[in-house]
Amino acid sequence: MTASTVGFVLGTRPEIIKLAPVIQECHRRGIDTHVIHTGQHYSDSLDAVFFRQLGLSPPDTNLEVGSDDHGAQTGAMLAGIEAELHDVEPAVVFVQGDTNSTLAGALAGSKMDIDVAHVEAGLRSFDDDMPEETNRVIIDHISDHLFPPTEETAALLRNEGIPEDRITVTGNTIVDAVQTYDDRAASESQILSELGVTEGQFDLLTAHRAETVDDRDAFERILSGVSRASAQADREVIYPIHPRAEDRLEEFGIAVPDRVRLVEPLGFFDFLRLESTADVVFTDSGGVQEETSILGTPCVTLRYGTERPETAFVGANCVAGREPSGIVAAAAQMRGKAGDWTTPFGDGNAAVQILDAIPKLAVGEAVTATE
Incomplete structure (x- = not known):
């Protein structure tokens, strides 16, 4: 069997860094990926350099949406992502976090009946003045697979009525990334x-x-x-x-x-x-x-x-x-704290757990999107 194509929608520095371990784990499993960059960050210093340093291929598509008011920016992203997903027909589309890119990717996948996987689900600031808070709630409620980083964030999802079978606590992929690259940063920077x-x-x-x-x-x-x-x-x-x-x-x-x-x-x-x-x-x-x-x-x-x-x-x-x-x-x-606290976001194995939680992407289970 060959692997399904898996879509990734991203647009900012944190999304690139936090989705990199999942993209790389797909490649280790022989799963094809299609990365859609919205262009929400359109400066080379804020995005392209991260692809290079993380060892990722350039995105398959860059929508080059850039900065705009929330509605105009999200609408342009939604139209562009929808067109890409029509062409690619991925089995799953991954989004991460709470940006307008994340919201547009989740909306596009949901409306096209493509499974949406939300990495870093369940975060809540309880500050409705933050545009990201609105995004978080909407994304979580339209996603098919939710990956909260901690038991606390999983509990928030359950309290909002999201079914247990959609929730898998995995830790945060930022731990994967930091553990992978901290030594290189120390030696190369x-x-x-x-x-x-x-x-x-x-x-x-x-x-x-x-x-x-x-x-x-x-x-x-x-x-x-x-x-x-x-x-x-x-x-x-x-x-x-x-x-x-x-x-x-x-x-x-x-x-x-x-x-x-x-x-x-x-x-x-x-x-x-x-x-x-x-x-x-x-x-x-x-x-x-x-x-x-x-x-x-x-x-x-x-x-x-x-x-x-x-x-x-x-x-x-x-x-x-x-x-x-x-x-x-x-x-x-x-100031002066020793930094000997326990990392609250997992053991650096989040990407593996995320893919294992989606049956069609688990090792030995991947099938083509058209089968």
Whole structure:
């Protein structure tokens, strides 16, 4: 028997990284894949470099949708993905996370009666002001196979009435990716010397979410709080700046504090190396909360809630909000932690478990989509 074609829809850095282990496990099983890139991130520094570093072939299709309002962006993605799925007729289409790319991929598959598999299902921030929260709920309720990373996220799905036979707890594929590539990042990345920083003697900042950078006051408060927190420990802050955030700095005329050094967006290996060697990481990113918890680096989340509460439960993360005083206090609490907590997202075997949970893709069970 030959393997079914399996579709993957992705559009952002976290989706590329977190779906890479599943794509690679398909290839190990002899299963053909068809990767549809929506182009939600359209900068080479934010997507193509990750394909190269992760050892993935370029996507089979790039819709090049780019940035737009939510409705226009999602609609363009939906039309393009639907056309691709008509041509490919995959047995299953995989989506990951909570972006507009994920929503469009899940909607297209569901409407075409193709099995939809949602990697990293069940996350909830309980913040309805986040567009991603709406996406998460819709995607989970229209998916056929849901792969929550923890028992806690699985319980949230059950509480929403999703049938047990659609839910499989697998851990998170980010553990697979970090465990696979951390040693390579340490040996191949030269980012510490390029930036002139010493391991453990700098802080790292990521801030790009709309609620963080599209509000001038919020953005200024965050930069002020991070700068003050780092000054207390005599640390410089390295900030690989997302194009969205860079545009807002210019638009709002925000003066970046002297303590904060802006650098260009980084590839996966360089960013992983900075995450693993920073003293403290400040972030508004859910994915960075996960990565730092795996790497043993203390994290301060620049939001008032998180859909990754497990990181706080194990002591890897402190949710600080956006007020400078809260950021300073959270950094003082986290700085110097040993990083010896237990990783809450599994043992690095998520991709295998995910494919094993779909009978037509399990080892020895794969069949062609037309059989």
